[in-house]
Amino acid sequence: xxxxxxxxxxxxxxxxxxxxxxxxxxxxxxxxxxxxxxxxxxxxxxxxxxxxxxxxxxxxxxxxxxxxxxxxxxxxxxxxxxxxxxxxxxxxxxxxxxxxxxxxxxxxxxxxxxxxxxxxxxxxxxxxxxxxxxxxxxxxxxxxxxxxxxxxxxxxxxxxxxxxxxxxxxxxxxxxxxxxxxxxxxxxxxxxxxxxxxxxxxxxxxxxxxxxxxxxxxxxxxxxxxxxxxxxxxxxxxxxxxxxxxxxxxxxxxxxxxxxxxxxxxxxxxxxxxxxxx
Amino acid sequence: xxxxxxxxxxxxxxxxxxxxxxxxxxxxxxxxxxxxxxxxxxxxxxxxxxxxxxxxxxxxxxxxxxxxxxxxxxxxxxxxxxxxxxxxxxxxxxxxxxxxxxxxxxxxxxxxxxxxxxxxxxxxxxxxxxxxxxxxxxxxxxxxxxxxxxxxxxxxxxxxxxxxxxxxxxxxxxxxxxxxxxxxxxxxxxxxxxxxxxxxxxxxxxxxxxxxxxxxxxxxxxxxxxxxxxxxxxxxxxxxxxxxxxxxxxxxxxxxxxxxxxxxxxxxxxxxxxxxxxxxxxxxxxxxxxxxxxxxxxxxxxxxxxxxxxxxxxxxxxxxxxxxxxxxxxxxxxxxx
Numbered sequence: 001x002x003x004x005x006x007x008x009x010x011x012x013x014x015x016x017x018x019x020x021x022x023x024x025x026x027x028x029x030x031x032x033x034x035x036x037x038x039x040x041x042x043x044x045x046x047x048x049x050x051x052x053x054x055x056x057x058x059x060x061x062x063x064x065x066x067x068x069x070x071x072x073x074x075x076x077x078x079x080x081x082x083x084x085x086x087x088x089x090x091x092x093x094x095x096x097x098x099x100x101x102x103x104x105x106x107x108x109x110x111x112x113x114x115x116x117x118x119x120x121x122x123x124x125x126x127x128x129x130x131x132x133x134x135x136x137x138x139x140x141x142x143x144x145x146x147x148x149x150x151x152x153x154x155x156x157x158x159x160x161x162x163x164x165x166x167x168x169x170x171x172x173x174x175x176x177x178x179x180x181x182x183x184x185x186x187x188x189x190x191x192x193x194x195x196x197x198x199x200x201x202x203x204x205x206x207x208x209x210x211x212x213x214x215x216x217x218x219x220x221x222x223x224x225x226x227x228x229x230x231x232x233x234x235x236x237x238x239x240x241x242x243x244x245x246x247x248x249x250x251x252x253x254x255x256x257x258x259x260x261x262x263x264x265x266x267x268x269x270x271x272x273x274x275x276x277x278x
Numbered sequence: 279x280x281x282x283x284x285x286x287x288x289x290x291x292x293x294x295x296x297x298x299x300x301x302x303x304x305x306x307x308x309x310x311x312x313x314x315x316x317x318x319x320x321x322x323x324x325x326x327x328x329x330x331x332x333x334x335x336x337x338x339x340x341x342x343x344x345x346x347x348x349x350x351x352x353x354x355x356x357x358x359x360x361x362x363x364x365x366x367x368x369x370x371x372x373x374x375x376x377x378x379x380x381x382x383x384x385x386x387x388x389x390x391x392x393x394x395x396x397x398x399x400x401x402x403x404x405x406x407x408x409x410x411x412x413x414x415x416x417x418x419x420x421x422x423x424x425x426x427x428x429x430x431x432x433x434x435x436x437x438x439x440x441x442x443x444x445x446x447x448x449x450x451x452x453x454x455x456x457x458x459x460x461x462x463x464x465x466x467x468x469x470x471x472x473x474x475x476x477x478x479x480x481x482x483x484x485x486x487x488x489x490x491x492x493x494x495x496x497x498x499x500x501x502x503x504x505x506x507x508x509x510x511x512x513x514x515x516x517x518x519x520x521x522x523x524x525x526x527x528x529x530x531x532x533x534x535x536x537x538x539x540x541x542x543x544x545x546x547x548x549x550x551x552x553x554x555x556x557x558x559x560x561x562x563x564x565x566x567x568x569x570x571x572x573x574x575x576x577x578x579x580x581x582x583x584x585x586x587x588x589x590x591x592x593x594x595x596x597x598x599x600x601x602x603x604x605x606x607x608x609x610x611x612x613x614x615x
Contacts, residue, residue, distance in 0.1 A: 004546070018417075032307075119293060120293060120296035120299075120300055121300070123297050123303075123589045123591050123594060123595050124300075124587065124590065124594065125552040125591070125594050127552070127553035128553070129304075129591075130588065130591040132301060132305060132583050132584070133304050134575070134577075135574075135575035135583055136304055136305045136306075136307055137307075138344050150304075208421065214423075214424055214425055216425065216556075219423075220556065220557070220576070222575055222576075232423075235347060235423070235425060235429070236486050238429065239425075242432075242437075243437070245433050246431075248430075252423065252430065254427075255424070255570070256421055256422050256423070259421040259422075259423075260417065260418065263417050263420060267417060
């Protein structure tokens with residue numbers, strides 16, 4: 001080892017540059033979620049300047065058609081997009097993983113019913129199904145969230161079922177059953193604890209995609225309602241003001257950076273758990 | 279293998295029935311009132327008009343009744359009448375399907391070309407700047423919202439530089455050819471109008487690229503992983519030892535051996551393309567199923583929403599089935615569960 005290569009040794013192998021960038025991007029937006037009001041000079045709903053002003057020192061990303069500050073609205077947008085995405089993933093995991101675990105553990109009729117429901121739900125192109133549900137429930141960010149949960153839970157049901165089927169055959173489960181543990185106890189104490197890791201990893205990686213889907217629904221008018229500073233609907237405002245390019249720039253970069261962040265993290269995790277692809 | 283294909287085919291009608299049922303149920307648990315789409319605001323207070331509209335559109339029947347009627351009509355190819363266009367939904371969808379297909383196929387071609395090239399380059403130049411750049415390009419494509427990318431590229435290439443056309447399938451001043459297949463590129467050629475054909479291709483470039491980029495990312499990642507594996511095999515060493523050129527080794531020997539998984543991922547990318555088409559069509563004023571679905575969803579046009587969702591689901595089901603069967607046929611070692 002020469003002295004020159006020494007600094008390289010400090011960084012562990014799994015800590016790749018993309019992973020670090022991903023974590024930084026996500027941390028930035030998490031910070032914005034918590035303290036957006038402290039990071040911005042303007043209220044996201046206030047008309048603080050003339051309408052459709054290009055970027056300037058007063059308004060770094062310009063103003064929109066109602067004279068609101070685009071940068072403030074972009075940063076505040078994190079307070080809608082991120083909690084929604086987290087809530088959607090948590091709910092989808094809760095529903096999907098429970099049903100998947102039951103299907104795998106009980107087998108028989110329960111398995112058939114649950115998995116056919118999964119098959120049918122996964123037979124739809126996700127966006128079309130989400131649109132149909134969101135349209136039925138009516139506009140609003142939380143209705144869009146329900147639509148996304150309905151689209152997303154089967155993914156975790158399949159994953160969890162596969163995990164349970166695999167762990168169920170292990171010897172320690174057999175031992176637990178032989179020593180007289182109840183079925184509930186076998187499932188909750190001996191099987192489930194070994195099934196969570198892949199589900200949680202996949203859920204983390206999906207956060208970016210859920211943010212994208214939520215923004216897409218809002219973009220076509222099925223999610224957030226005005227004047228909520230949500231990224232998708234802000235881009236929709238930008239599309240209406242096509243020649244004022246800065247209106248859509250902020251929210252677009254926001255979605256891009258946070259989804260890229262989650263994808264970088266996902267890629268890093270993937271490389272870590274599957275070193276062949278390095 | 280025959281048994282596997284048979285079993286999949288037998289399951290199809292049940293899945294389709296499931297799709298129909300779910301689509302129907304979802305749009306009936308609505309809080310939005312479809313009456314607002316049929317009756318004007320002023321007449322909503324007029325009980326006679328409301329009752330007449332309800333009777334006409336079957337909104338006064340009970341849910342099971344409506345379901346049975348809907349499925350019965352569906353079997354005869356009737357998907358009901360759109361509240362907005364006042365035309366049969368089946369006719370609307372058929373009319374708009376080719377535009378979506380043309381866009382999706384073009385996007386698939388773009389995505390596959392870029393994806394395979396990048397995947398091969400990334401694997402061959404593993405862990406070099408080329409590899410990192412290719413991986414970044416791929417990840418970027420699956421992170422960028424298509425509707426924003428579409429807007430940005432339209433602004434730069436069409437408005438600022440003027441080197442690519444704006445939205446639409448043809449120049450707004452051009453007279454479209456008679457609709458035969460609904461594929462603008464085919465119809466213009468059948469009309470014998472080469473200039474119009476080039477215009478149609480010209481208009482396809484941006485939306486196809488916007489839609490294809492994200493798929494390119496998925497494809498390149500898979501091609502890279504498979505190429506890495508194949509390139510380390512011994513027959514590659516043999517080929518090199520026998521004096522085959524590098525290009526020949528990579529394309530003829532290695533890439534050929536990754537074709538099966540590559541074709542599979544291209545087939546599965548269809549779901550993404552249909553999803554992305556909804557948004558891309560909105561941006562590019564593309565008169566396909568996606569923009570129809572968006573209009574229907576915005577206008578609470580439930581017959582149209584159910585219709586589009588069912589058609590989308592069935593197309594998706596068929597492409598996945600074909601992909602699965604192709605995979606099994608090309609790869610007899612796969613164990614069929």
